[in-house]
Amino acid sequence: MRRTWYCGLALLGMLLGTSALLAPVTAARAGEKGSDEPTIVIRVKSLDTVLQNLKLLATLVGREEAATDIQALIKAKVGAQGLQGVDMNRPVGAYVRFGTELGDLNGALLVPVADQKAFVTLLENLGLNPSKGKDGIYTMSATKQNVDLYLRFAKNYAYVSFNTDNLNDKNLRDPAKVLAGPEDSVVSTTVRLDQVPDAAKILAMGQFEETLRNLEDKAPPGETPAQKEFQKALVGEVSKTVAAALKEGQRVQLEIALAKERKDLSLKVSFSAKPGSELARTIESAGTNKSSFAGLLTKEAVFRGQVDARFPAAVQSSFTKAIEEAAKKGIGDIGNDAKRKQAETLLNALMPTLKAGELDAFFGMAGPVNNHYTLLAAVKIKDGEQLGTVVRDLLVSELKGVPADQKQKIQLDAATVGAVKIHKFELPRDPKTGKALDDLPGDPNLYIAFRKDAVLLAIGPQSLPTLKEAIGSEQTGTVPVVLFDFNVARMAGSLTRNAEQRDLAAKLFPAGSDGKIRIAVTGGTAMTLDLHISLDVLEFFAKMKGKE
Secondary structure: OOOOOHHHHOHHHHHHHHHHHHHHHOOOOOOOOOOOOOOEEEEEOOHHHHHHHHHHHHHHOOOHHHHHHHHHHHHHHHOOOOOOOEOOOOOEEEEEEEOOOOOOEEEEEEEEEOOHHHHHHHHHHOOOOOEEOOOOOEEEEEOOOOEEEEEEEEOOEEEEEOOHHHHOHHHOOOHHHHOOOOOOEEEEEEEEHHHOOHHHHHHHHHHHHHHHHHHHHOOOOOOOHHHHHHHHHHHHHHHHHHHHHHHHEEEEEEEEEEEOOOOEEEEEEEEEEOOOOHHHHHHHHHOOOEEOOOOOOOOOEEEEEEEEEEOOHHHHHHHHHHHHHHHHHHHHOOOOHHHHHHHHHHHHHHHHHHOOOEEEEEEEEEEEEOOEEEEEEEEEOOOHHHHHHHHHHHHHHHHOOOOHHHHOOEEEEEEEEOOEEEEEEEOOOOOOOOOOHHHOOOOOEEEEEEEOOEEEEEEOOOHHHHHHHHHHOOOOEEOOOEEEEEEHHHHHHHHOOOHHHHHHHHHHOOOOOOOEEEEEEEOOOOEEEEEEEEHHHHHHHHHHHHHO
């Protein structure tokens, strides 16, 4: 079921691009059960909401004049009365729906109208010269584009389209249903992939494959056979994934929301597959990813980042061959027999992990303690205890010829958690500043441990107790495919460089506040990308630069 990690890291991006290719030719099967829903819907909550949100965002980033400039631009384009006749408090949008043939297009732009006469005047000010026909349909001439548009008033909306058939009673969609959406959603787009006919899918797939071929042609010269095989397998898996998305995909949705009360700006992209399809099962399995790092730094974390991905068999096989080829060449270039044997021993210990076709990794930061942070990292490995033994033996061998003062900087078996040994390394300091890692951890001592299933390392003021706790924690839990969770409020003090910036941080992030940036890719009923950013964080970074 977990045959491909592209569901998490590639599906969403590729499908958005594929949807863009499909948009001009998307088609719904006429008469198909449940096909009354348009194939493509674009919704804006209201023009007033857009203007208010733009004003809010402009104020946050210190550009209050921008909102005034937008209003002035509108009046300059359409007249002193602004968008007269338009209901600024109801949704605006558009829908597209096709029949079985690609040219069988039905759709319209939907504009909420408060006053029909005033709206016609607005169109006249825009130079569209609306002329009302006997059937009540207006003809408008967009002379610069050399096209005619048609308009009809119905259901308190102005329906605008490219042909009059779209404005017949049977083709008009109810705005209350088409433009319904979540209260916080400012802008949303929906594409029904399951309503796309085969002709459109073939066309989109052809365009995508041409793009992939162009990328293959740009491959760097001098590639080895193994590298070429890996690239070919990777391109083939991408093509296979997109083909499956076109064949088995159901819906792609994009939502941009701004919750003023929660002070949160969010973007959400989701992709769902047809129920019961292989792709749906793959996406569902991505929502059950388990990791033994799920319990790390769950409290008082400044940052938590995690990736839990599975690679397709074909890609993993070719990747392994490329690694083995590169390693063989690298080891062959080592002139010293003893060093060459050590390299071979280390590589052999690493190969089970490289061949596993899995990436389960964690990185986090906790603190601050006196403006310094503890950094913790963990990577899942195969045969961790054996790898730890190999690394330790190699270090023992290397330390034999090291001067005593340098040897003291490396302490093997410095601490123990059960059967797991912790090794301590003093990192070299910058000769100019005397700091390690730019003094972020405030401690040059790096601790490393090899657990049976992972290698873990930590550095910082609380590094040793943090690492001990992590070694003992094998709390397995469900995790996103990708997670990026940054608590800016907890790190704001370290990001500031002067009194003005510190005052700004104190104002926006009082004690106990929780200003965050969060990005997560998750599976389940749909593959979803969620981005959330606190408005206080947006304001903080925008105004920081002006206070340098």
